[in-house]
Amino acid sequence: MGTTIRNEPAVYVYEAPLRLWHWFNAFALLVLCVTGYFIGAPLPTLSGEASDHFLMGYIRFAHFAAGYIFVIGFVFRIYWAFVGNEHARQIFLPPITNPDFWDGVRHEIKWYAFIAREPRKYTGHNPLAVITMHVMLVWGTVFMIVTGLALYGEGTGMDSWQYTWFSSWVIPLFGQSQDVHTFHRLGMWFILLFVITHVYVAIREDIMSRQSLISTMISGWRTFKDNREVDDGH
Amino acid sequence: MKETFYDVMRRQGITRRSFLKFCSLTAAAMGLSPLYASKIAHAMETKPRIPVLWLHGLECTCCSESFLRSGHPLAKDVILSMISLDYDSVIMAAAGHQAEAIVEEVIAEHKGEYILACEGNPGLEQDVTGGMSCVVAGRPYTEQLRMAAKDAKAIISWGSCASWGCVQAAAPNPTGATPIHKVPGIGNAPIIKVPGCPPIAEVMTAVVTYLVTFDRLPELDRQGRPKMFYSQRIHDKCYRRPHFDAGQFVEAWDDEGARQGYCLYKMGCKGPTTYNACSTVRWNGGLSFPIQSGHPCIGCSEDGFWDKGGFYDRLTNIPQFGVEANADTVGGTAAAIVGGAVAAHAAVSALKRTQQKGDQE
Ligand code: HEM
Ligand code: HEM
Numbered sequence: 001m002g003t004t005i006r007n008e009p010a011v012y013v014y015e016a017p018l019r020l021w022h023w024f025n026a027f028a029l030l031v032l033c034v035t036g037y038f039i040g041a042p043l044p045t046l047s048g049e050a051s052d053h054f055l056m057g058y059i060r061f062a063h064f065a066a067g068y069i070f071v072i073g074f075v076f077r078i079y080w081a082f083v084g085n086e087h088a089r090q091i092f093l094p095p096i097t098n099p100d101f102w103d104g105v106r107h108e109i110k111w112y113a114f115i116a117r118e119p120r121k122y123t124g125h126n127p128l129a130v131i132t133m134h135v136m137l138v139w140g141t142v143f144m145i146v147t148g149l150a151l152y153g154e155g156t157g158m159d160s161w162q163y164t165w166f167s168s169w170v171i172p173l174f175g176q177s178q179d180v181h182t183f184h185r186l187g188m189w190f191i192l193l194f195v196i197t198h199v200y201v202a203i204r205e206d207i208m209s210r211q212s213l214i215s216t217m218i219s220g221w222r223t224f225k226d227n228r229e230v231d232d233g234h
Numbered sequence: 235m236k237e238t239f240y241d242v243m244r245r246q247g248i249t250r251r252s253f254l255k256f257c258s259l260t261a262a263a264m265g266l267s268p269l270y271a272s273k274i275a276h277a278m279e280t281k282p283r284i285p286v287l288w289l290h291g292l293e294c295t296c297c298s299e300s301f302l303r304s305g306h307p308l309a310k311d312v313i314l315s316m317i318s319l320d321y322d323s324v325i326m327a328a329a330g331h332q333a334e335a336i337v338e339e340v341i342a343e344h345k346g347e348y349i350l351a352c353e354g355n356p357g358l359e360q361d362v363t364g365g366m367s368c369v370v371a372g373r374p375y376t377e378q379l380r381m382a383a384k385d386a387k388a389i390i391s392w393g394s395c396a397s398w399g400c401v402q403a404a405a406p407n408p409t410g411a412t413p414i415h416k417v418p419g420i421g422n423a424p425i426i427k428v429p430g431c432p433p434i435a436e437v438m439t440a441v442v443t444y445l446v447t448f449d450r451l452p453e454l455d456r457q458g459r460p461k462m463f464y465s466q467r468i469h470d471k472c473y474r475r476p477h478f479d480a481g482q483f484v485e486a487w488d489d490e491g492a493r494q495g496y497c498l499y500k501m502g503c504k505g506p507t508t509y510n511a512c513s514t515v516r517w518n519g520g521l522s523f524p525i526q527s528g529h530p531c532i533g534c535s536e537d538g539f540w541d542k543g544g545f546y547d548r549l550t551n552i553p554q555f556g557v558e559a560n561a562d563t564v565g566g567t568a569a570a571i572v573g574g575a576v577a578a579h580a581a582v583s584a585l586k587r588t589q590q591k592g593d594q595e
């Protein structure tokens with residue numbers, strides 16, 4: 001190759017609302033994981049009078065505030081899937097009936113397994129990213145929101161909408177409140193697995209793939225490192 | 235003429251004054267306005283006594299023990315005079331064939347009118363193997379239960395045994411102990427659950443009083459528990475709650491925090507996940523309750539509390555997966571593996587990249 005020719009036109013992929021959601025969501029999730037961890041396994045005890053401190057109260061408040069940002073953000077993200085461009089729908093609707101899609105997934109796995117010499121070139125997400133985001137992040141988010149609001153409804157009481165809509169059926173479904181806690185916490189680890197892989201892959205592909213990544217999630221524009229054809233069928 | 239509750243009480247030597255006091259106490263316990271006291275009194279004076287059959291399956295009798303120790307001695311007398319006349323194998327005077335005949339008599343005479351109070355649950359293994367896990371008067375308990383349930387007006391599931399299964403249903407549950415509402419062939423009588431191991435005495439007497447005076451079930455939540463006693467968690471009304479919000483916890487049984495009465499969350503307190511009235515009604519006539527005496531709530535009124543690992547762990551086991559591990563051991567291990575894989579993958583990627591660069595030059 002020698003010199004990289006960068007005259008393939010840049011494509012506007014991720015519109016501003018989607019990018020904004022991405023970073024808000026990432027921030028909310030970070031706060032949720034840290035505060036959630038300490039809700040179940042609190043920091044060392046504080047001495048003195050109860051009225052001198054409100055540590056657990058603040059931690060829980062931060063969790064609930066971030067939780068609401070997370071919920072509202074996700075509702076907005078679903079709305080954006082309807083009104084945004086085609087890439088805004090990708091993580092919600094993986095084309096699982098399309099054999100080409102699965103061929104793309106296989107190729108991407110080979111690329112990560114160091115078998116394929118080169119990844120394919122995509123304007124949107126690559127197929128492996130789509131399927132992982134769909135299964136782990138989208139459904140993980142739904143799970144965390146449903147169990148989170150069910151736990152929240154226990155605090156707001158039986159007359160609240162959170163209780164009526166969520167706690168009333170989620171708690172018996174899992175068995176009892178303690179089980180909802182356990183699975184909410186397990187859900188945190190599940191989403192954390194996604195975040196670890198996602199951040200690693202974003203950085204790695206930014207360096208090793210044939211298109212831009214991190215800058216795309218910031219500016220919205222996808223640039224390419226070679227001028228051969230895009231082979232993602234989009 | 236049929237006997238009323240009031241007639242029975244008078245016969246038991248209870249004065250009118252004590253009777254009215256009982257009515258107002260009960261109204262208060264149920265969270266009803268004082269006006270209801272006269273309603274209760276009126277109902278008891280005019281309504282014919284409703285017969286109650288009290289059956290015992292696989293259980294430890296802690297429900298009966300709790301009931302007999304109702305804080306207000308009067309409450310106990312009143313309620314007992316309502317029900318003990320029929321059948322309760324633990325406290326009735328009759329025995330043998332005579333006693334067993336009462337059950338059939340009540341069922342025949344009061345079809346669809348009597349209340350069936352279940353303490354304990356049946357071992358369904360009896361249905362399959364004809365096993366001997368619980369035999370009453372020479373017959374499997376499951377038979378007696380189904381027979382009595384068929385024509386009952388309503389069923390009370392006393393305690394966590396009848397409501398959820400409790401200790402005898404703990405894995406691997408050799409007798410197939412099954413809560414009343416899940417017993418096949420139990421019939422269509424509405425079931426009211428009063429969980430707890432045991433339930434609080436005042437809660438038990440109030441539930442019976444409500445049923446017999448108002449002649450209908452109290453309002454139940456989705457899981458069949460009376461809302462008036464089970465709509466809030468221990469944690470919601472716990473007097474140690476300010477210490478929880480402050481972040482002040484007992485970390486060991488004999489530490490300074492324990493002496494100061496700090497929150498027992500880190501000692502495994504299940505107050506935040508347990509629906510019961512202990513922190514408001516309390517025990518032994520409102521004297522105290524477990525947390526007040528320095529012990530965490532073990533969640534005795536919750537389904538499956540017996541199968542989640544240690545009572546003193548905040549994070550409990552995941553019985554659904556059959557693993558002796560909590561969310562952090564499972565999740566933390568997975569995160570460590572993935573984290574390690576990512577690091578290894580990054581190293582190989584970097585190596586490859588330098589190789590390829592080398593090839594290109
Ligand atoms: C809690 C953390 C994070 C979560 C939950 C998360 C989630 C997501 C999701 C759901 C998408 C798909 C966007 C869509 O189609 O709507 C995405 C894309 C992306 N994320 Fe993240 N993200 C997180 C953190 C990060 C971080 C720290 C980085 C930067 C290193 C990053 C870089 C990217 C990039 C570059 C894309 C676009 C990938 C592509 O173009 O195919 N993310 N992320
Ligand atoms: C992905 C997002 C989320 C993560 C990672 C997360 C994490 C956690 C964790 C680890 C706990 C402690 C569980 C325990 O050990 O008992 C927790 C508790 C809780 N979370 Fe979340 N959570 C998330 C979303 C939400 C949402 C959207 C809500 C709803 C507002 C919510 C509400 C709660 C509540 C009410 C509790 C219980 C607090 C308590 O017991 O005092 N969570 N969360």
Ligand code: SF4
Pocket residue numbers: 468469470472473474475476478496497498499503504505506525530531
């Ligand atoms: S002692 Fe238990 S119920 Fe009371 S505040 Fe602490 S965690 Fe909640």
Ligand code: SF4
Pocket residue numbers: 430431468508510512523524525530531532533534535
């Ligand atoms: S405090 Fe908890 S464990 Fe103790 S009796 Fe009440 S519900 Fe049961």
